[in-house]
């Protein structure tokens with residue numbers, strides 16, 4: 001006979017969405033069971049945000065050596081990247097974070113069931129041979145996985161996704177990255193820094209097609225300047241692995257120098273309809289992610305996924321499905337939930353507070369910041385110029401290159417600040433940044449957009465000199481009619 005346990009809340013999936021729900025619910029005095037079939041921390045900690053950003057940090061250091069030599073007369077050269085040392089540091093950062101999340105959950109008194117869980121009723125779950133019932137609610141937080149293209153099966157060596165691209169014993173000498181979204185752009189940037197020849201292929205007419213057109217333009221300029229070849233409006237027609245047993249050829253940083261052939265022949269049709277074939281050591285497929293509901297048995301709880309596999313809430317303010325007491329957080333939610341870790345944290349906090357009987361304000365999706373950690377970086381919040389116009393706003397737009405301020409010249413990497421505001425001194429609708437360190441610069445703009453500040457409100461506040469953030473200050477000064485260095 002299977003044992004039966006009851007708890008206030010049962011969370012299925014221990015990624016950023018699930019574990020944040022569990023932690024907050026426990027902090028509010030609820031009794032919580034969290035089922036996780038792999039590792040708590042999920043995609044973001046083990047295969048996503050954290051390991052990729054650790055490696056992008058190492059990539060920046062590699063780029064810094066070239067900058068030091070070429071711009072600053074520092075007689076430095078790169079001998080080689082010690083791949084085992086680099087990945088040991090990355091894995092240590094992930095492991096420490098993992099231990100931290102485990103410790104937080106233990107300290108909060110969350111009961112972790114380390115097994116696949118499935119629904120057996122609206123408030124009933126089976127996991128690890130035991131049955132659980134939820135007094136207040138069940139939270140679905142099963143996340144997402146890489147979307148695959150029909151007929152193209154990743155083998156983890158020649159054809160890879162973000163699940164395995166960084167975990168091989170080195171990076172390839174050449175890579176074709178299919179998809180110019182956040183993953184494609186970040187991984188193209190990383191591979192290029194590490195010496196690979198990189199071709200970035202995007203089906204839409206620009207990189208990061210959901211961002212402001214100025215962001216896409218500046219980003220493409222920065223990536224091309226670093227030697228990344230970009231094809232937009234292009235389509236892959238076939239991909240054929242040749243010499244599948246051959247070893248990778250090494251890249252120029254010497255991370256993986258076993259000589260040999262073997263790779264993938266990728267056939268493409270470019271934006272002008274011209275066919276072309278590319279031989280590369282690796283094809284990295286980064287064409288989006290899809291929700292995970294396999295073996296979850298949604299039907300047992302009276303739920304169905306939508307046509308794209310997401311589980312939509314009937315009530316977005318409570319992130320609650322049409323079945324009362326069944327909530328959803330994280331990548332399992334359809335847009336406007338953006339598929340970002342920090343959005344899933346906010347969703348987890350909200351659902352926990354709802355389950356504890358509170359009435360928290362809904363997640364303010366338009367005010368969720370979006371960052372791409374490539375070189376250059378992009379960071380934005382709010383509406384693009386096109387979205388603002390589509391929604392009927394009469395807009396005032398101001399754009400400034402980062403090299404117009406002293407610190408931008410010091411960095412010498414280009415970039416820009418663009419602000420979209422309602423005309424005649426109305427609320428700021430969107431802020432769009434490209435350049436070095438802009439991931440750390442977007443925080444003030446998320447408050448500006450979230451608090452619906454006007455340009456004149458922002459222009460009253462003084463930015464430190466010399467910083468890159470001064471460019472943000474200057475753009476607002478000009479929009480408020482008090483421009484200092486920006487001639488208009």
Ligand SMILES: Cc1cc2nc3c(=O)[nH]c(=O)nc-3n(C[C@H](O)[C@H](O)[C@H](O)COP(=O)(O)OP(=O)(O)OC[C@H]3O[C@@H](n4cnc5c(N)ncnc54)[C@H](O)[C@@H]3O)c2cc1C
Pocket residue numbers: 012013014015016017018035036037038039040041042043044045047048049050052053115116117118141142143144162183292294295296329330331332339340341342343344
């Ligand atoms: C390469 C990459 C880089 C990224 N970088 C960033 C970034 O820099 N910033 C950012 O904000 N976002 C980033 N993201 C997105 C971010 O990782 C996701 O938005 C986030 O992980 C979503 O969290 P989640 O909890 O919804 O799902 P997940 O993290 O996918 O967690 C779901 C968990 O549920 C478990 N699970 C699934 N089904 C069951 C079941 N039936 N029973 C038990 N357990 C189950 C899984 O094992 C998994 O641990 C990145 C993603 C990728 C792939």
Ligand SMILES: NC(=O)c1ccc[n+]([C@@H]2O[C@H](COP(=O)([O-])OP(=O)(O)OC[C@H]3O[C@@H](n4cnc5c(N)ncnc54)[C@H](O)[C@@H]3O)[C@@H](O)[C@H]2O)c1
Pocket residue numbers: 149178179180181182183184186201202203204207208209234235236286287288289338339340370371372373
């Ligand atoms: N820095 C970050 O915050 C970060 C980093 C990585 C991933 N993520 C998140 O992870 C999720 C997945 O990222 P992603 O980049 O895989 O997905 P995405 O949906 O953001 O981008 C996929 C891109 O691939 C293109 N595409 C689709 N099919 C194609 C095809 N056949 N050929 C060429 N291009 C094609 C799309 O037009 C799109 O631009 C997103 O939610 C993203 O926001 C976030």
